[in-house]
Amino acid sequence: xxxxxxxxxxxxxxVRVLRACQEMGVNTVAVYxxxxxxxxxxxxxxxxxxxxxxxxxxSYLNVSRIMSAAVITGCDAIHPGxxxxxxxxxxxxxxxxxxxxxxxxxxxxxxxxxxKAKARELMRKAGVPVIPGxxxxxxxxxxxxxxxxxxxxxxLIKAVSGGGGKGMRVARDETSLRNGYLVAQAEAxxxxxxxxxxxxxxxxxxxxxxxxLAGDQQGxxxxxxxxxxxxxxxxxxxxxxxxxxxxxxxxxRRMGEAAVLGARKINYTSAGTMEFLLxxxxxxxxxxxxxxxxxxxxxxxxxxxxxxxxLQISVAAGDPLPLRQSDVIAVGHVIECRINAEDPDRDxxxxxxxxxxxxxxxxxxxxxxxxxxxxxxIPPYYDSMIIKIIAHGVNRTEAxxxxxxxxxxxxxxxxxxxxPFHLEVMDDPVFQRGEVDTGYVPELARRIAxxxxxxxxxxxxxxxxxxxxxxxxxxxxxxxxxxxx
Numbered sequence: 001x002x003x004x005x006x007x008x009x010x011x012x013x014x015v016r017v018l019r020a021c022q023e024m025g026v027n028t029v030a031v032y033x034x035x036x037x038x039x040x041x042x043x044x045x046x047x048x049x050x051x052x053x054x055x056x057x058x059s060y061l062n063v064s065r066i067m068s069a070a071v072i073t074g075c076d077a078i079h080p081g082x083x084x085x086x087x088x089x090x091x092x093x094x095x096x097x098x099x100x101x102x103x104x105x106x107x108x109x110x111x112x113x114x115x116k117a118k119a120r121e122l123m124r125k126a127g128v129p130v131i132p133g134x135x136x137x138x139x140x141x142x143x144x145x146x147x148x149x150x151x152x153x154x155x156l157i158k159a160v161s162g163g164g165g166k167g168m169r170v171a172r173d174e175t176s177l178r179n180g181y182l183v184a185q186a187e188a189x190x191x192x193x194x195x196x197x198x199x200x201x202x203x204x205x206x207x208x209x210x211x212x213l214a215g216d217q218q219g220x221x222x223x224x225x226x227x228x229x230x231x232x233x234x235x236x237x238x239x240x241x242x243x244x245x246x247x248x249x250x251x252x253r254r255m256g257e258a259a260v261l262g263a264r265k266i267n268y269t270s271a272g273t274m275e276f277l278l279x280x281x282x283x284x285x286x287x288x289x290x291x292x293x294x295x296x297x298x299x300x301x302x303x304x305x306x307x308x309x310x311l312q313i314s315v316a317a318g319d320p321l322p323l324r325q326s327d328v329i330a331v332g333h334v335i336e337c338r339i340n341a342e343d344p345d346r347d348x349x350x351x352x353x354x355x356x357x358x359x360x361x362x363x364x365x366x367x368x369x370x371x372x373x374x375x376x377x378i379p380p381y382y383d384s385m386i387i388k389i390i391a392h393g394v395n396r397t398e399a400x401x402x403x404x405x406x407x408x409x410x411x412x413x414x415x416x417x418x419x420p421f422h423l424e425v426m427d428d429p430v431f432q433r434g435e436v437d438t439g440y441v442p443e444l445a446r447r448i449a450x451x452x453x454x455x456x457x458x459x460x461x462x463x464x465x466x467x468x469x470x471x472x473x474x475x476x477x478x479x480x481x482x483x484x485x
Contacts, residue, residue: 001024001025001026001313001314001317002026002076002077002101002313002316002317003026003027003074003076004026004027004028004029004046004073004074004075004076004077005017005021005026005027005028005029005075005076005077005078005079005103005313006028006029006031006066006069006070006073006075006077006078006079006100007021007028007029007030007031007041007045007078007079007081008031008060008066008078008079008080008081008084008085008091009060009079009080009081009082009083009084009086010032010033010036010039010041010060010371010382011039011041011371011382011383011385012369012370012371012385012386012387012388013081013082013083013293013295014030014039014041014081014371015040015041015044015369015370015371016309016369017079017081017309018030018041018044018045019044020307020309020310020313021313022044023310024310024313024314026313027046027047028044028045028046028047029045029046029047029048029049029069029070029073029075030042030044030045030047030048030049031048031049031050031051031059031060031065031066031069032048032049032050032051032059033050033051033052033053033054033055033056033058033059033060033381034050034052034053034054034059035054035379035381035382036379037050038376038377039371039376040371040372040373040376041371047073049069049072049073051065051066051069052065054379054381055381056084056381056382060084060085060382061084061085063085063088063090063091063094066078066085066091067094067095067098067100070095070098070100071098071100075100076099076100076101077100077101077102077103077313077316077317078095078100078101078102078103079103079104079312079313080102080103080104080292081292081293082292082293082294082295083383086104086291086292086293087110087114087290087291087292088110089107089108089110089111089114090107092104092105092106092107092110093107101316101317102316103270103312103313103316104270104291104292104312104316105215105268105269105270105272105291106267106269108266109266109267109268109269109291110291112266113266113288113289113290113291114161114291115160115161116158116159116160116161116198116288117134117135117136117137117160117196117198118136119286119288119289120133120198120200120286121135121136122262122265122266123262123265123286125265126261126262126264126265127258127261128258128259128261128262128286129258129283129284129285129286130285130286131200131201131203131277131285131286131287132151132200132201133147133151133155133198133199133200133201134147134198134199134200136198137160137196137197137198138181138197138198138199141177141178141181141182144157144177144181144197144199145174145177145178147199148171148174148177148199151199151200151201152201153171153172153173153177153202154170154171154172154201154202154204155170155171155177155199155200155201155202156168156169156170156171156199156200156201156202157169157170157171157177157180157181157184157197157199158184158197158198158199158200159184159187159188159191159192159194159195159196159197160188160194160196160197160198161188161192161193161194161196165234165235165236166187166188166191166192167184167185167187167188167191167192167197168184168235169181169183169184170202171202181197184197185197203277203279203285204439205279205280205437205438205439206277206278206279206280206437206438207228207230207244207277207278207436207437207438208228208229208230208232208237208275208276208277208278208287208438209226209227209228209229209230209244209247209255209275209276209277209278209284210226210227210229210273210274210275210276210290210294211223211224211225211226211227211255211256211259211273211274211276212224212225212226212227212271212273212294212297212300212308213259213260213263213268213271213272213273213274214270214271214272214308214311214315214321215263215267215268215269215270215272215315215321216269216315216319216320216321217269217315217318217320218320218321219267220320220321220324221260221263221264221268222260222321222323222324222325222328223256223259223260223274223325223328224300224303224304224306224308224328225242225243225252225256225300225303225304225328225330226242226243226244226247226252226255226256227240227241227242227244227296227299227300228240228241228242228243228244228245228436229275229296230436230437230438230440231425231431231436231440231441232438232441233441237295237296237338238337238338238418238421238422238441239335239336239337239338239422239425240296240299240335240336241299241333241334241335241336241396241399242299242300242303242330242333242334243303243330243333245396245434245436246434248282251282251284254284255276255284258274258276258284258286259274259276262274262286262289263289268291269315269316270291270312270315270316271292271293271297271308271311271312272289272290272291272292273289273290273294274286274289275287275288275289275290293308293309293312295338295385295388296336297309298334298336298367298369298388298390299334299335299336299390302334302367302390302392303330303331303332303333303334303392304328304329304330304331305331306323306328332392332393332394332395332398332399333392333393333394333395333396333398333399334390334391334392334393334399335390335391335399335400335403336388336389336390336391337388337389337403337407337422337425338385338387338388338418339385339386339387339388339389339410339412339417339418339419339422340384340385340386340417340418341353341378341384341385341386341412341415341416341417342384342416342417342418343416344416344418344420344421345416346416348418348421350380350384351378351384351415351416351417352377352378352379352380352384352415353377353378353414353415354375354376354377354378354414354415355372355373355374355375355376355377355378355412355413355414355415356374356375356413356414357374357411357412357413357414358372358373358374358376358411358412358413359409359410359411360387360410361389361405361406361407361408361409361410362409363402363405363406363409364402365391365392365393365398365399365402366389366390366391366392366402366405366406367389367390367391367392368387368388368389368390369387369388369390370386370387370388371386372386372387372412378415386412386417387410387412387417389403389406389407389410391403391406396434397432400426400431400432403422403426404423404426404427407419407422407423407426408423424444424448425444428444428447430443430444430447431444
């Protein structure tokens with residue numbers, strides 16, 4: 001086992017990794033920017049090193065400063081968390097060259113899956129169903145128009161690199177393709193340093209289902225069941241749950257086998273996630289693979305009882321997986337809500353500031369992952385997520401009710417949060433029936449707008465988010481700082 005691990009991240013994931021290390025008897029080193037000098041992960045770590053100014057480019061994305069911190073503190077491993085450098089093959093290579101273990105997959109696996117177009121081709125060769133689309137990056141707008149005419153509209157324009165919904169546009173005809181292509185290209189160039197794009201058929205009313213994977217250095221690979229991630233805005237997840245509703249045992253088995261098959265194709269080690277789109281006819285297609293731990297990993301941990309962070313660390317140290325596929329059993333139902341510091345009354349714009357009071361929810365079946373505390377100042381430079389609430393029930397009905405209670409108990413004063421949005425979801429009969437897909441949020445927005453219009457402004461609840469706004473949760477810009485997971 002490692003003696004000292006540097007955590008190359010911040011926020012709740014840094015705190016999560018720190019706690020796992022402490023329980024495993026491993027010393028920790030936190031890195032922090034000037035904006036995070038008083039952050040919780042800095043207070044909890046055994047050692048802490050400032051790696052630069054507040055902007056992420058000068059600190060959490062600065063490989064040389066992070067590696068210097070690891071070397072001078074004598075670390076023998078680095079955990080990248082999610083976002084920032086977690087899926088940068090170069091970072092993994094640099095770690096390896098300094099004889100510091102990168103707690104994640106090999107740099108080659110990261111590189112293979114980091115190029116979305118190449119990943120599609122690899123999965124197709126492995127026998128995993130893929131969505132019809134371009135074979136590799138699109139050569140230009142005219143090439144894109146020709147490909148779209150062949151595969152049929154609507155199409156999804158996607159950046160070859162990166163994620164978090166950046167460099168993505170839906171085109172429903174040639175005009176929107178030409179316009180969207182240029183916008184997506186510019187956004188991809190600004191976000192990832194590459195304007196390369198590819199096209200794939202856009203599946204209306206599809207569901208986003210992902211499978212948690214784990215592999216070791218001995219060649220063992222298993223999946224730890226699925227998570228439903230369809231409730232999202234601008235391709236960014238807002239709520240996750242497991243098991244997915246309406247998925248038959250046979251479909252779950254076939255999707256899980258396909259996920260493992262794809263991971264074997266690249267000799268995958270560590271925790272990772274295979275993401276699929278499921279259409280209305282129950283056909284599933286490979287979308288992408290995330291070669292890191294996910295924001296929503298607590299959903300799987302609560303469902304299966306497996307600590308994925310500890311598993312990552314032990315596998316990186318050379319230990320075999322502690323369980324086989326037959327050992328993976330789902331218990332009950334789990335829901336996670338991501339709470340952001342965003343103002344629903346101002347079109348969900350990020351709302352950094354000082355938290356004057358914070359009361360965390362609790363009680364049976366409620367887990368909270370967060371890095372905030374009373375008096376903590378949320379900096380404006382990074383992703384706006386501040387809390388994850390995870391509710392575990394014996395069935396979905398209890399999980400929904402338990403989450404509703406936890407949201408009511410959660411008190412954050414000093415900044416606006418998205419708790420009112422999640423309360424709307426918990427109270428929505430459509431969600432309660434489990435009838436969700438990737439079009440759920442705009443549909444919810446329309447229903448709330450209709451309800452508000454019929455009740456009149458005097459009776460509309462003041463705490464409800466204005467989802468009908470032109471910059472509602474599905475159209476408002478995502479924070480432009482750290483990559484979202």
